[in-house]
Amino acid sequence: MKRFGDGRGVEPLWREEVSIHAADERYVSRRQFAKFLVLTSLGMFAGNLWILVKSWFAKKPVYPVQPVARLGEVPVGGVRLFNYPGPHDPCILVRTAETEAVAYSQKCTHLSCAVYYSHENGRIECPCHEGYFSVETGRVLQGPPQRPLPRVVLRQDGDRLVAIGMKLDPEEVRRA
Amino acid sequence: MPDPEIRPSDSTARFPPERRGLTAIDGALALLAILLIVQMWLLTATLESWLAGHHGVALPGVLISGALALAVLGLYRFIHGVDREVRRR
Numbered sequence: 021m022k023r024f025g026d027g028r029g030v031e032p033l034w035r036e037e038v039s040i041h042a043a044d045e046r047y048v049s050r051r052q053f054a055k056f057l058v059l060t061s062l063g064m065f066a067g068n069l070w071i072l073v074k075s076w077f078a079k080k081p082v083y084p085v086q087p088v089a090r091l092g093e094v095p096v097g098g099v100r101l102f103n104y105p106g107p108h109d110p111c112i113l114v115r116t117a118e119t120e121a122v123a124y125s126q127k128c129t130h131l132s133c134a135v136y137y138s139h140e141n142g143r144i145e146c147p148c149h150e151g152y153f154s155v156e157t158g159r160v161l162q163g164p165p166q167r168p169l170p171r172v173v174l175r176q177d178g179d180r181l182v183a184i185g186m187k188l189d190p191e192e193v194r195r196a
Numbered sequence: 197m198p199d200p201e202i203r204p205s206d207s208t209a210r211f212p213p214e215r216r217g218l219t220a221i222d223g224a225l226a227l228l229a230i231l232l233i234v235q236m237w238l239l240t241a242t243l244e245s246w247l248a249g250h251h252g253v254a255l256p257g258v259l260i261s262g263a264l265a266l267a268v269l270g271l272y273r274f275i276h277g278v279d280r281e282v283r284r285r
Contacts (some may be wrong), residue, residue: 050221054275057228062267064235068261071246072254129247168250188249 081105083185088113088123088172096121096193097139101126104172104183111172112144113181114155121181123172124158130165144169217282221275228271235264 057150089100100113102123111160114137128135133148143161144153151163158169173185242257 041255051223051279052271054221054225054228057225058233058268058272061232061235061265064232064239065258065261065265067239068242068254068258070223071242072258075246075251075254078251166244188247 071093074181081186083183086183088174088181088183090117091119091121091176092179094121099137102183105186110134111183113172113174114144116155120176122155122158123174123181123183124153124169125186128165129160129167129169130163135169217278220278224271224275224278228268228275230262231268231271235261235268238264 023117055084083105086102086104086106088102094100094113094115096118098115098116100115102111102113103109104111105122111123112126112135113121113123115121123133126134128146128148128151130146130151133146135146135151135153136145137143138145138156141152142155144155144158145151146153146163149164151165152161153159153165153169154161158171160166160168168188171187172183173187175182175184238257238261242253242261245253
């Protein structure tokens, strides 16, 4: 046991053995804080640089040609689920009219919940956070998603609907 | 008639150099934090656009983020300089 110099009493034994002062450990000086901010800023810049490098070296994806469904198998307003381009990429096909069908990735662009087609509301909905997408273009109508649903490009071969690619941007789909 | 007492001016008495140095550092730190928030927003906005297929946003994003990082480094040098000067006194 050790006595405090100012006569406050006796210092407990554990104080001698654990000589770490939590308050001192938690103290952050202005200079340390400034260093932390600078490092974070450089980290943000590195993030932006990474996006640029990724877009420079991104290869153009090659999509398989895959039959999805026969038009007669899906009623108007009905849906068909399938995987495209890989076996772990769920997609949803919606037959919107007698001669028209659209298909999108089934993963919501917000947090990847599975979206479904609401025939009553005429839109694609995400049940997790009430994100709504246009069934015609895949654009966001409401809710937290910031990006449209990636669209599966379909080709009609007689009665058969064939998936031939994916488009991320609805404008690109409209132009094509 | 007695000589008027020579006293330091009011502003020097109230704001000694150490205190002024600290105010300058605090101001610079606040500006630094604001620049960092802008940079964070820029990164998330660029990433969202890039994921949406707009690859053209990557280059302007890097240029603006680089300029902000340079400004942050400049502010850090300023803080370092003021700090050194105040400590020297």
